[in-house]
Amino acid sequence: MLTLYYSPHSCSLAPYIALEEAGATFTPYRMNFAAGEQNGDAFKKLNPKGRVPTLATDHGVLSENVAILTYIAQIFPAANLAPTDLFQLAQMQAFNAYLSSTVHPNHSHRGRGYRWSDDPAVQEALKIKVPQNMRDCFTIIENEYLKGPWVFGNQFTVADAYLFTITNWMEADGVDINTFPKILAHRIAMNARPAVARAVSAHDS
Numbered sequence: 001m002l003t004l005y006y007s008p009h010s011c012s013l014a015p016y017i018a019l020e021e022a023g024a025t026f027t028p029y030r031m032n033f034a035a036g037e038q039n040g041d042a043f044k045k046l047n048p049k050g051r052v053p054t055l056a057t058d059h060g061v062l063s064e065n066v067a068i069l070t071y072i073a074q075i076f077p078a079a080n081l082a083p084t085d086l087f088q089l090a091q092m093q094a095f096n097a098y099l100s101s102t103v104h105p106n107h108s109h110r111g112r113g114y115r116w117s118d119d120p121a122v123q124e125a126l127k128i129k130v131p132q133n134m135r136d137c138f139t140i141i142e143n144e145y146l147k148g149p150w151v152f153g154n155q156f157t158v159a160d161a162y163l164f165t166i167t168n169w170m171e172a173d174g175v176d177i178n179t180f181p182k183i184l185a186h187r188i189a190m191n192a193r194p195a196v197a198r199a200v201s202a203h204d205s
């Protein structure tokens with residue numbers, strides 16, 4: 001039994017896509033961020049960090065996209081959502097860790113500056129660097145990582161779900177996707193996948 005705690009327009013879209021791609025049976029639980037449900041006692045018992053995605057499993061609760069995505073790939077091996085070769089798997093982890101530890105925090109400086117400073121002037125200053133920082137990250141992804149059509153060439157992996165999720169924030173972060181032809185082609189290819197369409201529609205509606 002799997003329950004995915006998610007919030008629309010958030011990074012929980014990545015595991016939502018992975019579960020849909022795997023053909024998994026799961027219960028989606030939509031969090032009410034506006035009401036602060038992520039900081040309530042009930043949710044914090046599940047995930048003391050107060051964040052989505054959070055995946056409740058028969059073995060316990062998982063947080064962090066990097067772990068959740070790999071777990072989904074490994075419990076549904078028939079879906080082939082991660083490389084079986086150990087070095088290639090480590091490369092996928094490196095890519096997902098880059099999204100999680102660098103790209104996502106750079107994005108969060110736009111709307112969540114209060115995590116880094118209580119000073120409203122500093123929070124405003126943090127926003128100014130967001131387009132440049134995100135452009136720098138997407139330049140590395142475009143030039144160094146994204147093989148095409150999928151991140152790792154012909155094998156669709158959970159890294160594609162994660163990349164698509166974060167590239168969906170480009171416009172709001174002040175980055176023109178048209179200046180990144182491979183990332184644009186990746187978004188178009190992702191949008192054509194029925195499992196992605198199902199996840200986007202259920203996750204963001």
Ligand SMILES: N[C@@H](CCC(=O)N[C@@H](CS)C(=O)NCC(=O)O)C(=O)O
Pocket residue numbers: 010011012038050051052053063064065066100104112
């Ligand atoms: N490192 C975590 C980041 C999770 C995270 O920051 N999630 C955001 C949504 S994208 C969240 O739950 N924010 C709630 C809040 O800040 O109150 C991961 O990759 O899973």
